[in-house]
Amino acid sequence: MPLSCTRSCHANIGAPGIIAAMQKEQLIEWLTVGVRSAGLSDTAVPALERPKQAEHGDWATNIALQLAKPLGRNPRDVAAAFKAALDASPHPLVSEISIAGPGFINIRLKPAAKFSVVADVLKAGEKFGYGDARKGEKVLVEFVSANPTGPLHTGHARQAALGDTLCNLLETQGCMVHREFYYNDAGNQIDNLTRSVQLRAKGVEPDSEGWPDDGYRGEYIVEIGKQFVAAGGDVNDGAAVREFAVNVLRKEQDKDLTAFGVKKFDCYYLESSLYTDGRVDKTVTALQVSGHTYELDNALWLKTTDYGDDKDRVMRKATGGYTYFVPDVAYHVSKWERGFHTVVNIQGTDHHGTIARVRAGLQALDMGIPKGYPDYLLHSMVRVMQGGEEVKISKRAGSYITLGELIEWVGKDAVRFFLVSRKADSEFTFDIDLARSQSEENPVYYVQYAHARICSVLREAAVSDEALAAADRGLLTHEKAEALATILADYPALLATAARDLAPHVLPYYLREVSAAFHSYYGAERIRVDDLALRAARASLAAATAQVLKNGLQLLGVSAPTKM
RNA sequence: GCGCCCGUAGCUCAGCUGGAUAGAGUAUUGGUUUCCGAAGCCAAGGGUCACUGGUUCGACUCCAGUCGGGCGCGCCA
Numbered sequence: 001m002p003l004s005c006t007r008s009c010h011a012n013i014g015a016p017g018i019i020a021a022m023q024k025e026q027l028i029e030w031l032t033v034g035v036r037s038a039g040l041s042d043t044a045v046p047a048l049e050r051p052k053q054a055e056h057g058d059w060a061t062n063i064a065l066q067l068a069k070p071l072g073r074n075p076r077d078v079a080a081a082f083k084a085a086l087d088a089s090p091h092p093l094v095s096e097i098s099i100a101g102p103g104f105i106n107i108r109l110k111p112a113a114k115f116s117v118v119a120d121v122l123k124a125g126e127k128f129g130y131g132d133a134r135k136g137e138k139v140l141v142e143f144v145s146a147n148p149t150g151p152l153h154t155g156h157a158r159q160a161a162l163g164d165t166l167c168n169l170l171e172t173q174g175c176m177v178h179r180e181f182y183y184n185d186a187g188n189q190i191d192n193l194t195r196s197v198q199l200r201a202k203g204v205e206p207d208s209e210g211w212p213d214d215g216y217r218g219e220y221i222v223e224i225g226k227q228f229v230a231a232g233g234d235v236n237d238g239a240a241v242r243e244f245a246v247n248v249l250r251k252e253q254d255k256d257l258t259a260f261g262v263k264k265f266d267c268y269y270l271e272s273s274l275y276t277d278g279r280v281d282k283t284v285t286a287l288q289v290s291g292h293t294y295e296l297d298n299a300l301w302l303k304t305t306d307y308g309d310d311k312d313r314v315m316r317k318a319t320g321g322y323t324y325f326v327p328d329v330a331y332h333v334s335k336w337e338r339g340f341h342t343v344v345n346i347q348g349t350d351h352h353g354t355i356a357r358v359r360a361g362l363q364a365l366d367m368g369i370p371k372g373y374p375d376y377l378l379h380s381m382v383r384v385m386q387g388g389e390e391v392k393i394s395k396r397a398g399s400y401i402t403l404g405e406l407i408e409w410v411g412k413d414a415v416r417f418f419l420v421s422r423k424a425d426s427e428f429t430f431d432i433d434l435a436r437s438q439s440e441e442n443p444v445y446y447v448q449y450a451h452a453r454i455c456s457v458l459r460e461a462a463v464s465d466e467a468l469a470a471a472d473r474g475l476l477t478h479e480k481a482e483a484l485a486t487i488l489a490d491y492p493a494l495l496a497t498a499a500r501d502l503a504p505h506v507l508p509y510y511l512r513e514v515s516a517a518f519h520s521y522y523g524a525e526r527i528r529v530d531d532l533a534l535r536a537a538r539a540s541l542a543a544a545t546a547q548v549l550k551n552g553l554q555l556l557g558v559s560a561p562t563k564m
Numbered sequence: 565g566c567g568c569c570c571g572u573a574g575c576u577c578a579g580c581u582g583g584a585u586a587g588a589g590u591a592u593u594g595g596u597u598u599c600c601g602a603a604g605c606c607a608a609g610g611g612u613c614a615c616u617g618g619u620u621c622g623a624c625u626c627c628a629g630u631c632g633g634g635c636g637c638g639c640c641a
Contacts, residue, residue, distance in 0.1 A: 047581080049580080049583090051584080052579095052583095052584075052585090052586090052587085053584080053585080056584075060583095060584090062582095062583055062584095065583070065621075065622080068621075069620090069621075074621095075621070100584070101583085101584045102583080102584075102621070102622075103621090104583080104584065147641080184641065186641095187640085187641050188640075188641075189640095189641065214640095271641095297639080298639090299639055301639095310566075310567065310637080311637085313639095314638090314639045315639095316639085317639040318639060319639070321639090323638090323639065323640085323641090324640075324641045325641095328641095348635090349568085349569065349634080349635055349636085350635055350636065351635095351636085352567090352568055352569080352635070352636065353567080353568080353635085353636040353637065354636090355568090356567090356568095378568095378569085380569080380570085380634070380635080381634090381635085421577080421578095422576090422577070422578095423577085423578085425569060425570075426569095426570075426577075427569095427570080427633095427634065428576075428577080429576085431576095443588095443589065443590095445603060446589090446603075446604090448603090449601085449603050449604080450604090452601075452603095453600095453601050453603090453604080456600080456601055457600050457601075458600095459600095460600050460601095461600070497580070501580085503580090505578085506578085506580085509577095509578060509588080512588075512589080513588085516588090519604055519605065520604095520605070520606090522600085522601095522604080522605085523596095523604075523605040523606080524605090526599075526600065527600060528599090528600045529600095563601090564601095564603080
């Protein structure tokens, strides 16, 4: 992002508005000017980061350390020259500049600069943290994409929580987000479902004679059979059984997702439509024309090794049908042609092997699709423990824990917060017994409690919105108040990086920090004091904190109770 | 065997494009309420960042190898 800001804008720093959100950029610009005027570099742009330890100041830069080597100078000397240049043209937000350790430059801000974020939050309200850096960018996020052959399990739950939150995060950056659910309704999984329902309806038990090895064993199969018969259906009518079963399961999945607080999908894309609308045939033809295919053993192959895959892949089987990866490529062409040049697929890590070949297929089409298209956010499976033993997650076995059960046991808020809290690719164990017995200790309650506590305090303090907005933040002096305001000011940048890095897990972590900073401040200073001006100032900081907590929880799909 | 991911406190996990004394929660121990919500706060103990070597001013972070774990490697989806 270009920095159009020059020195002239420093004169406007005292003005209210979006100052806090711009502070970092302004400081970087100031530092960059300092680097130039000190004659250290014509191109280097200093990076600003929060020091791990608060005593070191509000911001720090390691630019002197980085420039020392190319300049052939001692880092401390470089830092001294840099500091001299900065001292020569002081920044109105900065109260102190110091050199520390091997050559860090630590910067301390004036209190007014730190507390300006409070006014920003109160003014922006629910939109605080939103930016327009990616305004108008069309982004498609595909997630859940469960086969309509059974209830959603804990893996789907993780995917739904990650996907929904990621979509929300992208929207805060101005993206036009399209939520898509891909339905594998054309494969033999559906045939298997149909057959399983028919057999159970006829009284054939799993593992008895005539039961297929890969038949679905779950109890829901029996229930669907009963419902079908009760509705007057003919079990021998495969097409009718199939339609009925898929319909029932789709409804159940939708019900679970709704209960999980997942926003409505914009589109349910049917795999079968890729065949009926000719996209599959068109894709095959295009690949043949591209010259990257060949025939061998009566099958048609694509030379995906030309694009980094470790072996070539069959497109059309000797028996005549296409392998699954052909409609997959056709599907992604559809995403591209619908104008989505940023696409994120959220899938289990067990699908990582398919990434190379899908991308290879898209490359081979030679239609200008970039190499790394689409993006993937892979998550590892959720292991479920119960009674000290692992419950195997297997759709075929039917013995897995469902999303509906998780919600029933620990509640939607806790499940969502918990599932997003972990990095997507780290495995984790969901201990059902623990979650049941200790749900009160789930971190989500800590954050929700902070929000409820603030709401309660604000009710007691009875400061009007006008008085909150007009409060004199210069009255805030406690270091814990400064620490809290500093954390609040990080929120917009946090959302931007979480969206950019496809890393929703940083949000729960951040909300915990905000809550901790508030609780700590609350213990140090009384809000409802007799001095009304002071009361308003402190209440305004609390109100801003509640707003950030509420905004963050909303992105996670977790409620922000005003009392609990 | 090959490919991708992972290995951080007793347990569950953070650690941003390499930066200062490796952090949270939980568990353990000890404090804390005549006053706005104690589901809180304050503090203590707890570490060979799997191991070995390399890159450099500096490595949990980057590279190579070893060990251990997960997943994938079908003319299944």
